[in-house]
Amino acid sequence: MELRKSYFADQRKDDLHEIGQPRPRSDSPGHVTGKTAYFADRNFPGMLHLKMVRSPHHHARIRSIDTSEAEKHPGVVKILTAQDVPHNVYTILILIQIGPEDETVLADGKVRWKGEAVVAVLAETERAAQEAAAKVKIDYEVLPAVFDMEEALKPGAPIVNEYHGRNYYLYDSGECRKVRFGDVEAGFAGADHMLEQTYQSSPIEHAPTETTGCIVVPEGNDRFTCYTNTQAMFFTLDNASIVLQMPGNKLHFVGGTVGGGFGGKVDVIVEPIAILGAKLTGRPVSFIYSREEEMQISSPRAAEKVVIKDGVMKDGRIVARKVTGYTDAGAYSRHSPYGAQKGAGHYPGPYTIPNVWIDTYCVYTNRTPSSAMRGFGVTIGDFALEVQMDKLARLIGMDPLEFRFINAYRDGDMKAHRQPTEGAALIECMQEASRAANWPVAEKFMAMSSYAKGA
Amino acid sequence: MAIRRGRGVAAINYPTGMNLGGDPTQALVHSTPTGNFMVTLSSVDLGQGMKQIMAQICAETIGVPTDRVVVDTADTDTGPHCMGTFASRGTHRAGNAVIQAAREARQVMLEVAAEELEVNASDLETDGQGNILVKGAPQRSISIFDVALAAHFKRGRSISGRGMFLIPRSYPEKETGAMKPSTCYAHACTVAEVEVDDETGEVTVLTVKNVFEIGRALNPKMVEQQLVGGSWMGISHALYETTEPYYPNRDHGGTDFNQYLMPGPGDLAQTEIIVLERPSADGPYGAKGPGEMCANPQIPAVANAVFDAVGVRIDTLPITPERILRALKAQASN
Numbered sequence: 032m033e034l035r036k037s038y039f040a041d042q043r044k045d046d047l048h049e050i051g052q053p054r055p056r057s058d059s060p061g062h063v064t065g066k067t068a069y070f071a072d073r074n075f076p077g078m079l080h081l082k083m084v085r086s087p088h089h090h091a092r093i094r095s096i097d098t099s100e101a102e103k104h105p106g107v108v109k110i111l112t113a114q115d116v117p118h119n120v121y122t123i124l125i126l127i128q129i130g131p132e133d134e135t136v137l138a139d140g141k142v143r144w145k146g147e148a149v150v151a152v153l154a155e156t157e158r159a160a161q162e163a164a165a166k167v168k169i170d171y172e173v174l175p176a177v178f179d180m181e182e183a184l185k186p187g188a189p190i191v192n193e194y195h196g197r198n199y200y201l202y203d204s205g206e207c208r209k210v211r212f213g214d215v216e217a218g219f220a221g222a223d224h225m226l227e228q229t230y231q232s233s234p235i236e237h238a239p240t241e242t243t244g245c246i247v248v249p250e251g252n253d254r255f256t257c258y259t260n261t262q263a264m265f266f267t268l269d270n271a272s273i274v275l276q277m278p279g280n281k282l283h284f285v286g287g288t289v290g291g292g293f294g295g296k297v298d299v300i301v302e303p304i305a306i307l308g309a310k311l312t313g314r315p316v317s318f319i320y321s322r323e324e325e326m327q328i329s330s331p332r333a334a335e336k337v338v339i340k341d342g343v344m345k346d347g348r349i350v351a352r353k354v355t356g357y358t359d360a361g362a363y364s365r366h367s368p369y370g371a372q373k374g375a376g377h378y379p380g381p382y383t384i385p386n387v388w389i390d391t392y393c394v395y396t397n398r399t400p401s402s403a404m405r406g407f408g409v410t411i412g413d414f415a416l417e418v419q420m421d422k423l424a425r426l427i428g429m430d431p432l433e434f435r436f437i438n439a440y441r442d443g444d445m446k447a448h449r450q451p452t453e454g455a456a457l458i459e460c461m462q463e464a465s466r467a468a469n470w471p472v473a474e475k476f477m478a479m480s481s482y483a484k485g486a
Numbered sequence: 487m488a489i490r491r492g493r494g495v496a497a498i499n500y501p502t503g504m505n506l507g508g509d510p511t512q513a514l515v516h517s518t519p520t521g522n523f524m525v526t527l528s529s530v531d532l533g534q535g536m537k538q539i540m541a542q543i544c545a546e547t548i549g550v551p552t553d554r555v556v557v558d559t560a561d562t563d564t565g566p567h568c569m570g571t572f573a574s575r576g577t578h579r580a581g582n583a584v585i586q587a588a589r590e591a592r593q594v595m596l597e598v599a600a601e602e603l604e605v606n607a608s609d610l611e612t613d614g615q616g617n618i619l620v621k622g623a624p625q626r627s628i629s630i631f632d633v634a635l636a637a638h639f640k641r642g643r644s645i646s647g648r649g650m651f652l653i654p655r656s657y658p659e660k661e662t663g664a665m666k667p668s669t670c671y672a673h674a675c676t677v678a679e680v681e682v683d684d685e686t687g688e689v690t691v692l693t694v695k696n697v698f699e700i701g702r703a704l705n706p707k708m709v710e711q712q713l714v715g716g717s718w719m720g721i722s723h724a725l726y727e728t729t730e731p732y733y734p735n736r737d738h739g740g741t742d743f744n745q746y747l748m749p750g751p752g753d754l755a756q757t758e759i760i761v762l763e764r765p766s767a768d769g770p771y772g773a774k775g776p777g778e779m780c781a782n783p784q785i786p787a788v789a790n791a792v793f794d795a796v797g798v799r800i801d802t803l804p805i806t807p808e809r810i811l812r813a814l815k816a817q818a819s820n
Binding site for chain 2: 034035048051052055056058127129178180209210211228229230231234261262263264283293294296322323331369372373375376377381398399403406409413414417418420421435440447449450454455457459460461481
């Protein structure tokens with residue numbers, strides 16, 4: 032890595048003692064010698080293991096649940112169903128007043144995705160829990176499912192999630208989050224060229240080294256300690272408090288060292304049910320995803336579809352951009368309404384365009400609920416935007432890097448979501464990339480700066 | 487049939503934080519009796535090195551070496567509230583909270599030192615090595631060790647501070663979408679060079695040249711580790727990863743690392759990282775959040791390089807050999 036100190040030197044103090052120093056990480060010796068303690072390194076006498084009975088169907092009504100055979104299985108201590116969960120229908124963003132509550136801790140009457148948790152089995156050993164889970168009999172009436180966002184948005188599509196009553200999240204602005212800046216149709220009308228393209232992605236997995244999980248220990252004083260690898264301690268504590276209808280002071284969360292997260296550990300999935308298990312049995316409970324569960328059950332990055340329409344002038348100026356984004360939330364909201372909204376605030380990327388029109392939709396399908404992942408709401412948008420930029424440059428016969436210089440935002444430029452640009456540095460990044468990659472651009476671009484035009 | 491070479495560029499920006507939901511983090515700092523400093527947070531270290539960075543921020547602000555600072559993360563009985571480690575907010579939000587707490591603790595420390603040295607606190611400075619000196623008269627000094635002892639056992643003072651960083655929630659305006667989703671933006675530009683085998687559709691990323699602008703590199707070695715790892719993740723996202731290869735069909739999702747493909751050691755691109763620093767106005771020592779941004783520009787850069795190599799556009803991720811071969815076939819039949 033090279034630090035190029037010549038850029039923005041006038042804005043920086045480089046005489047600090049500790050900041051800017053390449054100090055070795057204090058925790059790395061522990062990590063590389065295997066001595067760092069992760070939550071699962073703890074073992075408690077009498078600890079139970081929790082395994083979920085999961086839906087084999089994408090969408091089905093639950094006619095009946097029979098746990099009698101499973102209860103007789105040696106080693107089984109407790110079996111939990113929806114009726115055991117105090118506040119079974121929840122949504123994590125309710126803490127910031129984003130509703131409605133739309134997801135069940137344990138499925139109640141219906142499953143909406145393949146892999147959804149229906150019954151929790153607590154047993155003396157992992158194996159006993161697994162074997163007993165296989166003995167739970169659930170009678171399903173399979174319902175029509177919808178996997179494709181376009182299909183889900185068509186009239187008459189099966190309703191995925193009754194708590195929404197429609198297959199998209201309803202924002203205060205309507206069926207999508209809108210951004211309107213300038214007059215996009217007038218911009219298109221005056222453009223030399225137009226280009227409309229569609230970009231798509233499929234879900235991807237966070238693939239952390241350490242799988243999601245927690246161990247909950249009753250402290251004997253009506254408090255429960257939850258050792259967890261959540262990325263957000265109080266977020267999880269507060270949500271668990273709501274789900275369990277327990278005051279927050281009964282809960283003590285301990286975490287702090289996590290073997291990778293990438294956004295995959297901000298859904299509050301394992302902790303509430305494990306705490307409930309510990310409360311109802313009076314014993315420590317371990318609920319840790321297998322690698323297969325991490326891959327198949329934990330929220331992936333959402334699949335997205337992005338449609339971009341641009342109006343561009345022969346001289347390289349983009350004069351109008353219309354973006355429609357679709358985020359596949361899967362069966363439940365989790366963080367997806369937020370991600371789709373974050374996307375709306377991100378378009379049209381680091382470029383100054385006078386006329387912008389953005390709609391972003393959060394769509395429900397009978398797929399694994401998606402949620403936060405590194406670059407949440409933005410990554411696929413950046414892919415779409417930057418491939419589109421390449422196509423636009425080639426459309427008008429311009430060098431792709433020079434084309435970006437023409438449109439790059441600078442300090443003071445107004446963004447589409449009506450915030451003036453501050454601290455821009457795109458131009459300097461591109462100048463340095465031009466040098467590093469030996470990709471020459473015209474001298475006038477190398478003379479540009481991100482400081483305000485004319486400054 | 488041939489191996490064809492191409493290169494592509496992409497440029498991006500990335501928001502730090504998430505104030506569409508309100509974005510608070512708090513920190514507490516206190517001194518032990520022998521002048522070490524404890525930072526208490528409920529922020530989580532995901533492996534990115536938050537504890538180390540918070541230690542450096544606290545040390546810089548108080549004026550002691552980093553190894554005099556211990557960071558305790560993620561215990562809800564002791565750590566004050568943190569929204570969580572996500573949205574590229576850890577360094578920025580928790581760092582600001584730590585600075586505020588450390589400033590308050592530093593002020594008490596200087597007041598105690600002033601009483602011991604019989605000078606005004608405003609006349610004192612730290613040397614960064616564990617001592618407090620009288621400005622302009624460095625022979626008059628006291629160690630922070632002795633200041634802490636005096637505070638605890640003689641003067642009954644708590645060398646401690648409270649820190650809070652809060653970005654009030656932004657509510658998007660319904661019709662225009664006017665909103666303030668974040669405070670500062672990191673930037674990047676990547677040039678990727680690829681080889682595409684037009685017989686097998688296989689893409690090899692030869693080089694990625696990544697330029698990242700991240701406000702300030704608080705610890706350049708740790709910045710490097712994050713940026714190199716993120717760049718690898720971006721390439722993996724571009725060419726390999728999917729839980730649903732036939733999306734929206736749900737079949738064939740991987741269940742382990744044998745089935746869920748990612749680049750192995752033999753697939754690593756030659757990676758060059760260049761870092762620029764334009765300090766953000768509200769960042770801790772100017773830092774922005776590079777954690778997520780660093781995995782984004784490689785994806786379109788690789789896609790554009792594939793087009794440059796073989797003249798087909800793959801607008802659906804991941805850019806698999808199958809998709810490339812199908813596109814080449816469609817191109818040949820046109």
